[in-house]
Amino acid sequence: MFALIDCNNFYVSCERLFNPGLRGRPVVVLSNNDGCFISRSEEAKAIGLGMGEPAFKCRELLQQHRVALYSANFPLYGDLSARVMRTLADFAPDIEIYSIDECFLDLSGFGRFDLDRYARQIRQTVEKHTGIPVSIGIGATKTLAKAASRMAKKNASLGGVSLLRTDAGIRDALSGMAVEHIWGIGRRYGALLHRHRIHTALDFAAAPAPWVRRNLHITGARVQEELNGRSCLPLELVRPPKQSICTSRSFGTPVIAKEELQHAVVHFASKCAFKLRREESRASLVTVFACTSPFAPKEKRYWGTETLSLPAPSNDTLLLLKAATLALERLYRRGYEYKKAGVILSGIGSVSEPQQTTLSLFDTDPLPEKQGRAASLMEALDALNFRYGPGTLRLASDCSSGWKQRQEKLSPAYTTRWSDIIEVKP
Structure with a gap:
């Protein structure tokens, strides 16, 4: 159960x-x-x-x-x-x-x-x-x-x-549930099922299994088995590692200046790097995108994206920020009002996995020593931000600017900020 x-x-x-x-x-x-x-x-x-x-x-x-x-x-x-x-x-x-x-x-x-x-x-x-x-x-x-x-x-x-324990109780529950409300079905499959006169969860549970597998594939077949009381989805005690990490935001006001857009991208890349280290992972690909509002006049719309490959998988904020900044340089177009931007890290693997590194003839600093210093720096950065709150210590380029979101009705951080704790006075 x-x-x-x-x-x-x-x-x-x-x-x-x-x-x-x-x-x-x-x-x-x-x-x-x-x-x-x-x-x-x-x-x-x-x-x-x-x-x-x-x-x-x-x-x-x-x-x-x-x-x-x-x-x-x-x-x-x-x-x-x-x-x-x-x-x-x-x-x-x-x-x-x-x-x-x-x-x-x-x-x-x-x-x-x-x-x-x-x-x-x-x-x-x-x-x-x-x-x-x-x-x-x-x-x-x-x-x-x-x-x-x-x-x-x-x-x-x-x-x-x-x-839901008895057969009668299960039938009553499923007969009163629209098929699109079944966990794992959704609107798209729901529309398909309605066209074939399968309107409720009970109808779906009773549908021919070969037809379900052929039209809704393995996902639909598992859902049908589950509705009929046969467990196909075990408890996930360990969350599978992420295949990609994304941080993106819509801006409170349109961003035009390249410097403001760069501040936003740096902030997003910093957050992605922190998430990556929390997952004990490294990324080998950095993607940056920026776009205007989809409701802007056609001649004023723009969607730009750029992906860079790192010489070696990394979770170093400094290295990831350099890559993100370079990607923004390549995709940025002057004269547009940017409404949204984001950073995506992919090609993710565990820090315990051996990595292949491309060495440079111009790199005079031994790689293991450099990696050790970078790891220590990131460890200190995360420890301070964990103890004193996110953003306590950050890079100079990761600063507040006009790109910040509009949050005019934000309540206090009652449980995560000392200054916002409620005071009870006699």
Whole structure:
């Protein structure tokens, strides 16, 4: 048996945790540059605010219902997510963190437990320890647990917990779920299935297996098996290494000056390098891209991208920044208003893997000694930023500039910055 724990309206729940006055009031969290809705309270959903809808199109509705708007505060959300996951890890021997607000628990050895009661105990403990409300779905497979979790969130009478154990209960749950809402199906496959008169999860579970494999390939075949109670997706206790790492942002205001765009690219490359070292990996390819708004007049649109290969795989911020800066030099075109840029690292391998290095006749510094100094420098850089906060120590070229995102409604970093900790006064 698997349990899926899903934090309810997670980003909104994080904002409400430190501002109880928001309870019972419509609340939304906005995407980068305060553009679209990425999290909505139940009250916000009830008045018709759709997921991904641009905020500027709903100004009258927002004012009419006194909706509280917040810029995305990812440091806060990430810290609270870690607290939730640490709490959940005490309830099962194996846990898979699926996303920032979801995780699976393996309940295989819990046959003698009353699982419904145990799930409610988990739910109460998480809310008591972290303040975050969760919904829990339990099923014989991960896909059925996902379906049960959806039921727990949609049906208030279930009290936040849904257990799919009997054949009748599973049939009822699957018959009420549209096929595009099945975990792993999505809109594209959903449209195909609707055209073949497969409208619900129950229809999909009963569809001919050869047809499913032929049209939805191995992914669809596994989902169908899971819906029929045969587990095909084991718990991923160790996350597979990343094949690429990307940091990109849309700018709050268009960037024209090359210097400002370079500041942004340097910042993105620094973040990618940090992520790379955290993965204990090295990259051999550096890609930089920059583009204008897709809604700009045709003659003012531009998408530029450039990829450079490193002489040897590296996770050294200085080396990666040099490559990113050179790539930007090659792709930059004067006269355009850039709306977005990013850096992608690929060709990733573990630091433990032997690497082939291209030596230069003009390099008088022995390579092992140079690598040792660079590794020590990066270790010191990461240690200081971990202890005193991200950005405490950075390169001079990684500085704030006009490219920064618009975050006009950002809440304090209550749990990750000393100056933002709430003070309780008598």
